[in-house]
Amino acid sequence: MSHAVSLLRAARLARSAKPFLARGGFKHERCAGCRLVPSHCMCVLRPSVRTRAGVCLLMADIEPLKPSNTGWLIADVVADTFAFGWARTQTDPALLILLSDPQWQPYVVFPGEYAVPERVVHSVQLADTLGAETDKRPLFILLDGTWAEARKMFGRSPYLDHLPVLSLQPDQISQYKLRRSRRDGHFCTSEVAAMCLNLAAEHLAEQALAAYLDVFTHHYLQAKNQLPIAWEGAAHQRLREFSDLLPPRDVVEASQGEIAVSPINRFAAAGDRLNAAAAPWPLRSEGAAQRFRRP
Numbered sequence: 001m002s003h004a005v006s007l008l009r010a011a012r013l014a015r016s017a018k019p020f021l022a023r024g025g026f027k028h029e030r031c032a033g034c035r036l037v038p039s040h041c042m043c044v045l046r047p048s049v050r051t052r053a054g055v056c057l058l059m060a061d062i063e064p065l066k067p068s069n070t071g072w073l074i075a076d077v078v079a080d081t082f083a084f085g086w087a088r089t090q091t092d093p094a095l096l097i098l099l100s101d102p103q104w105q106p107y108v109v110f111p112g113e114y115a116v117p118e119r120v121v122h123s124v125q126l127a128d129t130l131g132a133e134t135d136k137r138p139l140f141i142l143l144d145g146t147w148a149e150a151r152k153m154f155g156r157s158p159y160l161d162h163l164p165v166l167s168l169q170p171d172q173i174s175q176y177k178l179r180r181s182r183r184d185g186h187f188c189t190s191e192v193a194a195m196c197l198n199l200a201a202e203h204l205a206e207q208a209l210a211a212y213l214d215v216f217t218h219h220y221l222q223a224k225n226q227l228p229i230a231w232e233g234a235a236h237q238r239l240r241e242f243s244d245l246l247p248p249r250d251v252v253e254a255s256q257g258e259i260a261v262s263p264i265n266r267f268a269a270a271g272d273r274l275n276a277a278a279a280p281w282p283l284r285s286e287g288a289a290q291r292f293r294r295p
């Protein structure tokens with residue numbers, strides 16, 4: 001199990017002088033795959049969707065260490081998820097390479113009122129002026145931290161300044177709120193990612209991510225309150241419905257075999273295969289599981 005956020009978490013842990021104790025979190029052993037206590041592990045439920053869109057998480061310092069961080073869920077579901085720690089004085093060269101990779105059209109997802117109007121867009125370009133699918137894949141840059149941290153990241157990252165700012169529209173937000181029956185206007189990072197996937201017309205991934213967040217929330221709260229998991233509850237059933245619609249990974253990979261990939265993407269694809277070996281997702285064929293089994 002080594003997706004972008006888990007690698008970032010491991011790197012951040014290695015730099016910690018003292019062990020990180022999540023506030024109000026559990027003090028017991030945790031599963032390395034889902035960060036929950038083993039009795040409430042949800043690794044078996046992890047869906048993975050091959051999307052055209054990618055997600056780039058810029059994470060505030062301790063964000064990858066928080067067991068409640070939902071960027072982790074995005075990395076579970078969206079195969080091309082990248083994650084970088086943010087620091088004002090240092091920029092990971094791999095982030096700059098990713099942002100200049102011509103296969104991507106990056107969008108900084110942030111409220112439009114904080115950017116100059118020329119930068120603000122409300123939709124994702126899916127087709128060129130002739131109506132053909134653009135060859136650029138959307139890359140959603142999500143600033144993952146508290147609101148104060150996100151504002152700082154937005155204002156003090158000169159390498160983002162030339163990129164369009166994707167501002168989610170109130171009607172999209174309220175539609176989403178209705179569907180998710182949210183009462184306030186606050187969304188976690190994985191909900192923002194789901195809204196971006198919606199704009200990119202990646203509806204299966206959008207809904208799988210939303211269902212997966214519900215399952216995570218259930219497991220997280222039940223673990224915290226030391227209550228059992230409702231495996232047949234509404235959240236699990238909904239996730240199962242979406243996972244039944246996902247094509248087996250090896251079929252998708254075979255159909256994408258001709259696409260040239262950048263070094264960064266090749267790295268992500270290798271991570272995927274490790275995930276495939278670690279996660280017994282019911283839809284993966286036995287053949288694929290055999291091939292990816294680690295020695």
Ligand SMILES: [Zn+2]
Pocket residue numbers: 031032033034035036041042043044
């Ligand atoms: Zn687990």
